[in-house]
Amino acid sequence: MSLPEIAYCPSTLANGFNTYSATALKKVFFGKKVNHILPFNPPQLDEDVAEIFRQNRKILSISGVQIKQSLRLEKNELRITQEGEQGQYILKPIPHRESFGLIDQLPANEHLTMQIASQVYKLNVAENALIFFKNGEPAYITKRFDLKEDGSKLNQEDFATLLGRTRESAGDIFKNEGSYETLAKAMKKYIPAYPVEIEKFYSLVIFNYLFSNGDAHLKNFSVQTTANGDHILSPAYDLINTRIHIKDDTAMALTDGLFDNDYETASFKENAFYAYDDFYDFGLKIGIVASRVKKLLDKLRTPQVLTSKLISASFLSINTKKRYTDYYEDRLKALNYSYHKKI
Numbered sequence: 001m002s003l004p005e006i007a008y009c010p011s012t013l014a015n016g017f018n019t020y021s022a023t024a025l026k027k028v029f030f031g032k033k034v035n036h037i038l039p040f041n042p043p044q045l046d047e048d049v050a051e052i053f054r055q056n057r058k059i060l061s062i063s064g065v066q067i068k069q070s071l072r073l074e075k076n077e078l079r080i081t082q083e084g085e086q087g088q089y090i091l092k093p094i095p096h097r098e099s100f101g102l103i104d105q106l107p108a109n110e111h112l113t114m115q116i117a118s119q120v121y122k123l124n125v126a127e128n129a130l131i132f133f134k135n136g137e138p139a140y141i142t143k144r145f146d147l148k149e150d151g152s153k154l155n156q157e158d159f160a161t162l163l164g165r166t167r168e169s170a171g172d173i174f175k176n177e178g179s180y181e182t183l184a185k186a187m188k189k190y191i192p193a194y195p196v197e198i199e200k201f202y203s204l205v206i207f208n209y210l211f212s213n214g215d216a217h218l219k220n221f222s223v224q225t226t227a228n229g230d231h232i233l234s235p236a237y238d239l240i241n242t243r244i245h246i247k248d249d250t251a252m253a254l255t256d257g258l259f260d261n262d263y264e265t266a267s268f269k270e271n272a273f274y275a276y277d278d279f280y281d282f283g284l285k286i287g288i289v290a291s292r293v294k295k296l297l298d299k300l301r302t303p304q305v306l307t308s309k310l311i312s313a314s315f316l317s318i319n320t321k322k323r324y325t326d327y328y329e330d331r332l333k334a335l336n337y338s339y340h341k342k343i
Contacts, residue, residue: 002135002136003037003132003136004132004136004138004315006018006019006036008313008314008315009021009023009024010024010036010111010129010130010131010132010315011023011024011027011028011115011128011129011130012024012115012119013112013115013310013313013314015313019035019036020034020036020129024129027127027143028127028128028129028141028143029073029143030073032073032075032076033076034073034076034077034078035076035077036129036130036131036132037131037132037133037134038078038131038132038133038134038139039077039078039079039134040080040133040134041133041134041135042093042094042133042135042137042139067092067093067095068090068091068092069090069091069092069093070085070087070089070090070091071087071088071089071090071091071141072085072086072087072088072089073088073089078131078141086147086151086152086153087144088143088144088147089141089142089143089144090141090142090144091131091139091140091141092106092107092110092139092140092141092142093107093133093137093139094106094107094137094138094139100245100246101244101245101246101247102244102245102320103245104138105244105245105316105317105320106140106240106245107130107138107139107140107315108130108138108314108315108316108320109240109241109244109245109316109320109324110128110140110238110239110240111128111129111130111140111314111315112310112311112314112315112316112324113211113213113239113240113241114126114128114142114236114239115128115310115314116211116307116310116311117204117207117211117236117239119306119310120304120306120307120310121203121207121299121300123200123203123204123207123236124200124233124235124236125235125236125237125239126142126143126144126145126235126236126237127142127143127145128140128141128142128143129141129142130315138315142237145224145234145235145237146224146234148227149227154224154225154226154227155224155225156222156223156224156225156234157222157223158218158219158220158221158222159183159186159218159219159221159222159223160174160175160217160218160219162186162190162223163178163182163186163218165177165178165218173255174218175217175218175219176217176218176253176254176255177218177254177255177256178218178254178255178256179254179256179257179258179259179260180205180252180254180257180258180282181258181259181260181282181285181286182256182260183201183218183221184198184201184285184286184287185260187201187223187233188287190223190231191223191231191232191233192230192231193230193231193232194287195287197232197233198286198287198288199288199292199296200233201221201233201286202282202283202286202288202293202296203296203299203300204216204221204236205258205279205282206279206296206297206300206335207239207300208239208252208253209251209252209274209279209331209335210300210328210331210332210335211239211241211327211328211331212241212242212243212244212327212328212331213239213240213241213242213253214242214243214246214248214250214252214253215238215240215242215253216239216252216253216254217253217254218254220237220238220253221233221234222234241324241327241328243323243327244320244323244324244327251273251274252274257274258274258278258279258282259282259285265277265278265281265339266339266340267337267338267339267340270339271337271339273334274334275334275335275337275338275339276297276301276335276336276337276338276342276343277338277339277340277342279297279335280293280294280297280342283296283297297335300335301332301335301336301343303332307328308325311324311325311328
C-alpha cells in the first residue's frame with residue numbers, strides 16, 4: 001500500500017491541504033506541527049511494533065475485533081506508549097481479520113462520521129483525524145477527552161457501569177440490552193444539569209439513527225465528571241456507519257429501541273420503522289418540551305449541503321461514498337415521514 005495523494009486536510013476535510021490544517025493542529029495536536037504520517041509501520045509489517053501492540057492491545061466493540069493502541073505526543077512526534085505511561089491519543093488501525101466487510105474503509109468511515117457530527121450538527125465529539133502508517137495504510141486517531149491539564153484522568157463512567165450491566169449479570173449482549181429511554185432515566189438520576197444535557201443526548205440518538213450507527217450501545221455513552229466537579233454527558237465517540245461493514249438493518253443498537261415497556265407509536269405499529277413521530281414522542285417522554293423537540297428534529301431531518309461536501313472530501317473509496325450517501329438518504333427519508341402529519 002502506498003501513501004494516498006492528499007488534497008483535503010486529514011482531520012477537518014478542508015480543501016487545499018496536503019497535510020493537517022492549522023485548525024486541525026490546534027484542535028487535535030495542541031498546536032504542534034504533527035506529520036500526518038506515523039514514524040512506524042503497522043504491526044503486521046514490523047515485529048517490534050506488533051509485540052508492543054500485543055502487550056497493550058484492547059478490543060473494541062464493532063464485531064469484537066477492532067483494536068486500539070495508546071499513543072503519546074512528544075515534541076512534534078507521536079509514539080506508542082510504554083508500560084505505566086498515560087496515553088494522550090487512541091489509535092485504531094485497520095483490523096486485519098475478515099470478520100466483516102470493507103475493513104480497509106473503517107478508519108475513514110469513523111473519521112467522516114465524527115466530522116459530520118461535529119461540523120454539520122455541532123455535536124460535542126472527541127477531536128479526531130485520519131493518520132497514516134509509513135507504508136500508507138490509514139488509521140483513525142482520536143484525542144483523549146478524559147484527561148485533566150496535568151495529565152491525570154477525569155472520572156468517567158459508561159452507562160453499562162452506571163446501570164450495573166456486566167457480562168456476568170446480564171449475559172453476552174449486556175451492552176446492547178435496554179432502551180434509550182432507560183439511558184435518559186439514568187441521566188436524570190446522575191446529572192443535575194439534566195435539561196441541558198438531555199438535549200445533547202437526544203440529538204445524538206437521532207444522529208446515530210440517521211447515520212446507521214448500530215454500535216451505539218451502553219458502553220458508547222458515558223457520564224463525565226469535569227475538573228469543576230460537574231456531571232455532564234461526555235463527548236461523543238465511536239460514531240460510525242456500521243451498515244457499511246455489517247449486514248444489519250436493525251434501526252437501533254439497543255434491543256428495546258427507543259422506548260421502555262414495549263411502547264410503540266401508532267406510526268411504528270403501522271409502518272414497522274422509526275420515523276418523525278417516534279422521535280417526537282421519544283423527546284417528550286424524556287422530558288424535552290415540544291417546541292425544543294420540534295426544533296432539534298427539524299435540524300436533523302433537514303438535508304445539509306455540508307454533509308454532502310464532507311462525504312465527497314472524505315477518504316472513503318468512491319463506491320463506499322455512494323453506499324454511505326445511500327444509507328444516509330434512506331434514513332433521512334424515514335425521518336421526514338410523519339404518520340400523524342406533524343411536519
